[in-house]
Amino acid sequence: MKKTVKDIDVKNKKIICRCDFNVPMKDGKITDDFRIVSALPTIQYLLDNDAAIILCSHMGKPKGQPKPELSLAPVAERLSKLLKKKVVFAKSDVVVDDSVKKAAMELKSGEVMLLENVRYRAEEEKNDPEFAKDLASLADVFVNDAFGTAHRAHASTAGIADYLPAVSGSLIEKELEFLGEALDNPKRPMVAILGGSKVSDKILVIENLIKKADTIIIGGGMAYTFLAANGYNVGSSLCERDKLDLAKKLQAKAKKKGVKFLLPVDSKIGDKFDPKCKTKIVDNDKILDGWMGMDIGPKTIELYTKEIKKAKTIMWNGPMGVFEFKAFAGGTKAIAMALAENKGITVIGGGDSAAAVSQFKLDDKMTHISTGGGASLEFLEGKILPGVSCLQNKQIKKSKLKKVDKMAEAKKATAKKAAAPKKAVAKKAAAPKKEAAKKAAPAKKAAAPKKETVKKVAPVKKAAPAKKAAPKKAAAKKATK
Numbered sequence: 001m002k003k004t005v006k007d008i009d010v011k012n013k014k015i016i017c018r019c020d021f022n023v024p025m026k027d028g029k030i031t032d033d034f035r036i037v038s039a040l041p042t043i044q045y046l047l048d049n050d051a052a053i054i055l056c057s058h059m060g061k062p063k064g065q066p067k068p069e070l071s072l073a074p075v076a077e078r079l080s081k082l083l084k085k086k087v088v089f090a091k092s093d094v095v096v097d098d099s100v101k102k103a104a105m106e107l108k109s110g111e112v113m114l115l116e117n118v119r120y121r122a123e124e125e126k127n128d129p130e131f132a133k134d135l136a137s138l139a140d141v142f143v144n145d146a147f148g149t150a151h152r153a154h155a156s157t158a159g160i161a162d163y164l165p166a167v168s169g170s171l172i173e174k175e176l177e178f179l180g181e182a183l184d185n186p187k188r189p190m191v192a193i194l195g196g197s198k199v200s201d202k203i204l205v206i207e208n209l210i211k212k213a214d215t216i217i218i219g220g221g222m223a224y225t226f227l228a229a230n231g232y233n234v235g236s237s238l239c240e241r242d243k244l245d246l247a248k249k250l251q252a253k254a255k256k257k258g259v260k261f262l263l264p265v266d267s268k269i270g271d272k273f274d275p276k277c278k279t280k281i282v283d284n285d286k287i288l289d290g291w292m293g294m295d296i297g298p299k300t301i302e303l304y305t306k307e308i309k310k311a312k313t314i315m316w317n318g319p320m321g322v323f324e325f326k327a328f329a330g331g332t333k334a335i336a337m338a339l340a341e342n343k344g345i346t347v348i349g350g351g352d353s354a355a356a357v358s359q360f361k362l363d364d365k366m367t368h369i370s371t372g373g374g375a376s377l378e379f380l381e382g383k384i385l386p387g388v389s390c391l392q393n394k395q396i397k398k399s400k401l402k403k404v405d406k407m408a409e410a411k412k413a414t415a416k417k418a419a420a421p422k423k424a425v426a427k428k429a430a431a432p433k434k435e436a437a438k439k440a441a442p443a444k445k446a447a448a449p450k451k452e453t454v455k456k457v458a459p460v461k462k463a464a465p466a467k468k469a470a471p472k473k474a475a476a477k478k479a480t481k
Helices: 033-049 073-083 100-105 129-136 170-184 201-211 221-228 240-258 298-311 330-341 350-361 371-379 399-461 465-480
Strands: 012-017 053-054 087-090 111-115 141-144 166-168 190-194 215-218 258-262 266-270 277-283 292-296 313-317 343-348
Touching: 033 073, 033 170, 033 266, 073 087, 087 100, 100 111, 100 170, 100 371, 166 298, 170 313, 170 343, 170 371, 190 201, 190 298, 190 350, 201 215, 201 240, 201 371, 215 298, 221 240, 221 258, 258 298, 266 465, 277 330, 292 330, 298 330, 313 330, 313 350, 330 350, 343 350, 350 371, 371 399, 371 465
Parallel strands: 012 053, 012 141, 053 111, 087 111, 141 166, 190 215, 190 313, 215 258, 313 343
Antiparallel strands: 266 277, 266 292
16 A cells, blocks of 8 residues: 555645646636546645645646647646635746746745646656656655556656655545455456457456456447457448457457456447448447447447446446447447446546546546546556556554454454354264264274284395396306207
8 A cells, every 4th residue: 555645744844746737728728627626635635734735747748848738827727716725837948947946945835836837848758867856856745646647657757756755645545446446356246348449458458357357348449349250240340350369369268257248239330430420220240331330229238237237346448439429429328327327336447438427427426537547547457557656655553464363363263153064064964974984994903914914024025135146047048058
């Protein structure tokens, strides 16, 4: 387990906090502030505990060049409104310069400043030690709360931890708790829903989930690679022909493990990739040449929702179809609705799935929506995330270890108690056999003298010096001649 802000003393300390403020923009305005809002609990905790806060983040892909349209100035404005206090924007095209260092040095407890887009510096994505040192020089402690970039080993996500004590914020703590619990200790049955366009993007995820899930549901463009592997004509549907053998192997692995592997049975198809194309609903053995599967059909929706209703843990990563086109949003919406109605644990793996849930206004119906598309995908693959592995580990207290030991002992006692009736039955069943064995015992005793005789006779084997008789054999041979 990783240390969090709650495990350290932040009073009167300068904290540099890496957030994920990579929010969508249009005409210089933020169109969705979900990621900013997700960072508020950590920021508020630091404020409540008298820390001076220096926030940093990236936005878009400026590729090491200052681009005004990717400035974090609008984020500073939005944060000021949400926190109801002024967030100072430290404008600098090089992110850290003398004026920024001076502003950081003068920052008081309870105040907040935001640095410029860290990707204005090419050194950020190269995890350059000098840039990491520049960032570290501004503060006493590093807090990483950017789960969306935790799979990147960049200067502001991992490199900075080489120069400062590093802990997680509450968002990363929450992400690890929900994703980790759903993967490693799920309430069963556990259902994993995977969509998206390509099998190749999800190979490691599928392989990892085969070890963990009870049912795997496949949707989106990747479903047609599996269908083609099973001998179906998929028309012009998205299909990775070079991955057909892999698709067969993954299905075989699931079968061997006893994992239910569900594929669509019907599709909503279109005659071209266009929001205004002609559409038809067909069974998957009747997909027409020149037409493409762009959403799951009503029979598949019924099949999938039935499975979702039985689940106690659900993980969803990837839409069921081209939900951006209104005509093909039905499948993804139906799955989102099924999750919203489920009383179990529902975890949405960021990216398009999170966007879909937001589009259908079902955000508040889910247990957890991840802020990291790529990061949650790599977490599901079982990969180590650099932005998490660089953080300090918690030390487990001896009292907690004793508690764990007591729990283990209690489990053993319960198991022993549960096994007792079985042992009693086995003992009862074995009684006649023991009785029969007792009756047969005299025969064994009678045989004993023979064994003794054999033991006494055994030393005769030592009469091996017969090799010395070789001269006689030679004489006999001579006499024969």
